Amino acid sequence: MSSPSIIIAGSRPWNQAAIESLRHKLTARVLMVSTREGLEDALSAEAQIQYIFFLHWSFIVPKRITDNYECVCFHMTDVPYGRGGSPLQNLIAQGHQETKLTALKMVQELDAGPVYLKKSLSLKGSTAEEIYMCASALSCEMIAQILDEGIEPIEQTGEVVGFSRRTPDQSVLPCSVSLDAVHDHIRMLDATGYPHAFLDVGSLRLEFTRSARYDGKIIANVEITEKNNS
DSSP, rough: OOOOOEEEEOOOOHHHHHHHHTTHHHHHHEEOOOOOOHHHHHHHSSSEEEEEEESSSOOOOOHHHHHHHHHEEEEESSSSEEEEHHHHHHHHHHHEEEEEEEEEEEEEESTTOOOEEEEEEEOOOOOOOHHHHHHHHHHHHHHHEEEHTTTBBBBOOOEEEEEEOOOGGBBBSSSSOHHHHHHHHHHHTTTTTSSSSSEEEEEEEEEEEEEEEEEEEEEEEEEEEEEGOO
16 A cells, blocks of 8 residues: 555645745655646545645635645745735734744634644845745754644644735735835735735836845836836
């Protein structure tokens, strides 16, 4: 009889290197998937799945999967604080410099499942993509610990504080705020696939990335396009 396998699902480019590195350290058979179709194919091909781990997964996981497999996701808040969408952006916008990366058992209520473990994660200074890269590496360390120690999840306790998913319109660069707030706004949106911080000037759109904070100023990259082409 074949030994159980695990599936690690990651839909963002920064997940792949971390997953590939972890894959070579585990004795379990590891299947890597990045799409919904790939996940379905892996489930159809494997008779014994021990866990499905989701790293920055952008798709809804059907109830038939969460009910029939041990599904673990990673959420970038100290739950039950910060359940919901856009956790990184909401944390930075509220002035947080540190958070917890939480490994959760997936249930149908968003981010409400029991907790396997939590690890500290810094939000200071870096772009969103750099923070996501650190979170991916940390998630893989947590996967190894869950597998090695057979950690059982424990129900969440404390006051529930929900986050709302941010909309693209909220990426507009705020006015009448401090330079630190402008820097945080640019960096928290600076990741592949995210709507970057922007300003509309007449018929033009200015999008900002790679913010660097100096004494009395910010230096950033700006891409200027016509709004109709944005």
